[in-house]
Amino acid sequence: MTAGRPLAAALQVYAPSAVYSVGVGAITPAMAPAATAFGASVAVAAASVTLVGVGSLVANAPAAHLAARAGERRTIIASAWTGALGALLAWAAVAGWLSVPPAAGLAVFFLGLFVVGMAGAGFNLARQSYLAVAVPASHRARAMSTLGGTIRLGLFAGPFLGAGLQSLSGLPGAFAAGTLAMALAAGGSLAIRELPVPGPAAGTPPGPAPDATPALPTLRSLAREHRRVLATVGVAVVCLSAARATRSAVIPLWATQLGLSPAAASAVYGLTGLADLLMSYPSGLLMDRRGRRVVAVSCLAGLGLGLALVPLSGELGWFTAAALAVGLGNGFGSGIVMTLGADYSPPRARPQFLALWRLQSDAGILAGPALLSAVTALAGLATAIWVVAGVAGLGAVVFARALPGGPGSAARSG
Structure with a gap:
């Protein structure tokens, strides 16, 4: 790291991160329509979107092992290529290159989405671990929130790239865009420098070479050692991830409830994403200067308040205001989950701890x-949104x- 430029080491990670997120953003809106093109029911098509999250959840532990053994740089590169391979598999299935029955094509398509999710686990974990080491603790939150901003930027721009290629080649164009963006991110990741390997302190006489490589801590032993953090701050991370994951469904669903046109609904959703994106760097600056607690609490309180106001809006103006509150609240916590994970992660087992951290985050994303x-089916959409707002408040x-x-750092004693 450079003393005069504490964020210099982070810059080399941001470009591949943004490009990779463009690829994810390009394929995400096309997943359900592609599944229906194979003859899947609406319910199965909707479930296809969760395959990426399931793949990430399953791959967290292997990704941690790979990062601990091979290093963060190599894990980033390997994961980006794996993501490109998964997107290519989905592209081949949707484009009909495989000449198989629709049921087999759907299975290959689902496998491709699952591989994309697995790759995302390694890519996300390794770049978070890399920044935790490469950036000084005084600038950690800014580095992580800016990383969150690059992810948001990619997810915001990706659907437009996917839509552009779809206008030329139909539904396969979205997966072509995803494949090319992820491959480009993999190529860009080759420019990331290796992290320095800590050596003995100056003046320390050399000792005998160790007989064997020290055993790496297991996820189970780390979970026991850090159970208090995982059972408190980790539970709040689950709540935050759950609320964040639902906001992308709440806005379009309530727009439909109000009878808004698809164009109006998309415009409101786009404004929400823009508000979210604009808060990325300010949230990190505030975290570094005022602390993690003020940002984490304000993020969830703002997100919960915005969600609670959505069912109370009966026309476009109030709905837009509530949606903007959701976007601002969510954006205010840009990078907070990654920053807290880096704060609490022990240097001797950083990738393994971050895998545990991501397990909790991914669990919230799925839950x-x-x-x-479930609540919508039992009590209606408005009640369901208020329940999620309550989870954010908790x-x-x-x-x-x-x-x-x-x-x-949040890891210091309060």
């Missing part, structure tokens, strides 16, 4: 939409009680 769907309370106040 949020499931909760929204997370804010846990953050307020568990995180220390003031600037600095």
Whole structure:
């Protein structure tokens, strides 16, 4: 790291991150329509979107092992190529290159999405671990929130690239865009420098070479060692991830409830994403200067308030205001999950701890939409949105009680 430019080491990660996210953003809106093109029911098509999250959840532990053994740089590169391979598999299935029955084509398509999810686990974990080491703790939150901003930028731009190629080649164009973007990200990742390997302190006489490589801590032993953090701050992370995962469904669903045109609904959703994106760097700056707690609590409180206001909106103006509150609240916490994970991760087992951290985050991502769907079926959409807002409020309370106040790492004693 450079003393005069503490974020210099982070810059080389941002470009591949943004490009990779463009690829993910390009294929995401096309997943369900592609599944229906194979003859899948609407329910199966909707479930196809969760395959990426399931793949990520399953691959967290192997990704941690790979990063610990091969290093973060190599894990980033290998994961990006794996993501490109998964997108290529989905592209081949949708384009009909395989000459197989529709059921087999759908299975290959689902396999491709699952591989994309697995690759995302390694790519996300390794770049987070890389920044935790490469950037000084005084600038960690800014580095992580800017990383979150590159992800948001890619996910915002990706659907437009996918739509452009779809206008030329139909539905396969979205997966072509995803494949090319992920491959480009893999190529760009080759420019990332290796992290320095810590050596003995100056003046320390050389000792005998160790007989064997020290055993790496297991996820189970780390979970026991850090159970208090995982059972408090980790639970709040689950709440945050669940609320975030549902917001992408809440806005379009309530727009439909209000009878808005697809164009109006898309415009509101786009404004929400823009508000989210604009908050990325300011949230990191505030985290570094005022502390993690003020940002984490404000993020979940704002997100919960915005969600709670959505069912109360009866026309476009109020709905847009509520949606903007959701976007601002979510954006205010850009990078907070990654920053907290880096704060609590022990240097001797950083990738393994981050895998545990991502397991909790991924669990929330999967649980949020499931909760929204279940409550909607039982009590209606408005009640379901209020329940999710309550989950966000619960997370804010846990953050307020568990995180220390003031600037600095959250791992210090409060």
